[in-house]
Amino acid sequence: MAGRAQIPNKSSALISMIADEDTVTGFLLAGVGNVDLRRKTNYLIVDSKTTVKAIEDAFKEFTTKEDIAIVLISQYVANMIRFLVDSYNKPVPAILEIPSKDHPYDPTHDSVLSRVKYLFSAESVASGRR
Amino acid sequence: MSGQSQRLTVVPTVTMLGMMKARLVGATRGHALLKKKSDALTVQFRLILKKIVSTKESMGDVMKTASFALTEAKYVAGENIKHVVLENVQNASLKVRSRQENIAGVRLPKFEYFTDGETKNALTGLARGGQQVQLCRAANVKAIEVLVELASLQTSFLTLDDAIKTTNRRVNALENVVKPRLENTISYIKAELDELEREDFFRLKKIQGYKKRAIEKQRETAKQFAEEQVAEKVSLQKGISINAAHSMLSAASEKDEDIIF
Numbered sequence: 001m002a003g004r005a006q007i008p009n010k011s012s013a014l015i016s017m018i019a020d021e022d023t024v025t026g027f028l029l030a031g032v033g034n035v036d037l038r039r040k041t042n043y044l045i046v047d048s049k050t051t052v053k054a055i056e057d058a059f060k061e062f063t064t065k066e067d068i069a070i071v072l073i074s075q076y077v078a079n080m081i082r083f084l085v086d087s088y089n090k091p092v093p094a095i096l097e098i099p100s101k102d103h104p105y106d107p108t109h110d111s112v113l114s115r116v117k118y119l120f121s122a123e124s125v126a127s128g129r130r
Numbered sequence: 131m132s133g134q135s136q137r138l139t140v141v142p143t144v145t146m147l148g149m150m151k152a153r154l155v156g157a158t159r160g161h162a163l164l165k166k167k168s169d170a171l172t173v174q175f176r177l178i179l180k181k182i183v184s185t186k187e188s189m190g191d192v193m194k195t196a197s198f199a200l201t202e203a204k205y206v207a208g209e210n211i212k213h214v215v216l217e218n219v220q221n222a223s224l225k226v227r228s229r230q231e232n233i234a235g236v237r238l239p240k241f242e243y244f245t246d247g248e249t250k251n252a253l254t255g256l257a258r259g260g261q262q263v264q265l266c267r268a269a270n271v272k273a274i275e276v277l278v279e280l281a282s283l284q285t286s287f288l289t290l291d292d293a294i295k296t297t298n299r300r301v302n303a304l305e306n307v308v309k310p311r312l313e314n315t316i317s318y319i320k321a322e323l324d325e326l327e328r329e330d331f332f333r334l335k336k337i338q339g340y341k342k343r344a345i346e347k348q349r350e351t352a353k354q355f356a357e358e359q360v361a362e363k364v365s366l367q368k369g370i371s372i373n374a375a376h377s378m379l380s381a382a383s384e385k386d387e388d389i390i391f
Contacts, residue, residue: 012225012226012227012244012246013226013227014222014225014226015224015225015243015277015278022197022200022212023197025200025212025215025216026196026197026199026200026269026270027274028216028219029200029263029267030224030267030270031222031223031224031245031267032222032224032225033219034219034220034221034222035219035220035221069226069228070241070278072277089288091239091285091288091289092228092239092285094241094281094282094284096277096281098277099190099193099194112284112287112288115291116179116182116183116287
């Protein structure tokens with residue numbers, strides 16, 4: 001139903017998540033969760049038993065799916081598959097690293113934010129000189 | 131530099147010179163336009179950069195609020211609320227719409243979220259803690275709002291970065307490769323044309339010289355012929371041989387020359 005409706009209607013897309021249980025629960029409560037006809041979810045709950053392989057597969061699946069616009073990924077999960085996240089360079093879907101409850105957010109690990117910081121500091125130095 | 135000696139392989143003609151000049155004009159205009167585009171993109175890029183930094187900072191706060199709200203909800207409604215939520219997932223009620231924004235010919239994707247249909251979690255926590263659950267829901271929707279904004283900023287950032295790189299590469303290619311090459315070609319053609327002109331001038335001079343010499347020769351022969359005639363006349367009048375007349379004439383002319391001395 002949902003899958004078929006989305007093909008003609010390109011203007012609506014999903015947000016997918018790879019995160020710990022609490023974060024996913026919170027966002028599911030907000031209503032981003034989706035289950036398609038094959039009972040596939042648009043989120044992956046990562047706990048201590050989840051293997052890196054499973055995360056990799058989920059990441060690859062979410063980034064190649066047509067109807068997903070944004071992939072939210074907990075930063076500590078992103079660190080597990082850092083090489084995949086760093087090598088990903090397509091604009092859509094956008095990969096967003098989010099902080100999780102148990103792990104403090106470290107902006108130096110974020111692939112995009114490190115670049116932003118680098119450019120931003122260079123720019124602020126330049127503008128300060130003016 | 132290796133770029134200095136490069137030029138296009140062309141036949142040095144006036145037509146080609148006109149063509150090259152036209153191409154140089156085109157390249158200059160294209161360079162100016164691309165430079166403008168690059169500047170416009172850079173301005174936009176800086177704006178987005180600033181926004182990203184501030185949004186990332188606010189994301190931390192919003193996420194904190196969201197997870198704290200979830201903890202509250204869990205405390206009031208019991209730990210098993212997450213099972214209820216996980217079981218209730220069917221179709222997404224909160225979706226993302228993407229549209230494109232055009233900045234100096236670069237299409238930037240912009241995301242915005244919208245709610246589609248009512249939420250399935252309306253009855254979650256009906257037994258107890260319903261209000262906390264709804265608060266938690268609101269907090270998470272807010273978090274999604276910030277995250278969606280951040281995602282569109284980030285996507286724009288990546289796209290713009292790419293576009294700026296491409297544009298700058300084009301600007302530099304035009305400035306450092308195409309334009310010098312055209313200029314070199316133009317100067318080559320000009321030099322070649324000048325050379326041809328000099329050669330032509332030299333040839334004309336030479337021909338003039340030949341002509342002058344030919345005219346002089348003709349005059350000489352005419353003079354000789356006239357002298358011959360005079361000698362003949364003299365010989366006929368005085369009844370002497372032509373040779374004697376010649377020597378008489380030459381003697382007379384020599385004497386005349388002596389008189390001058």
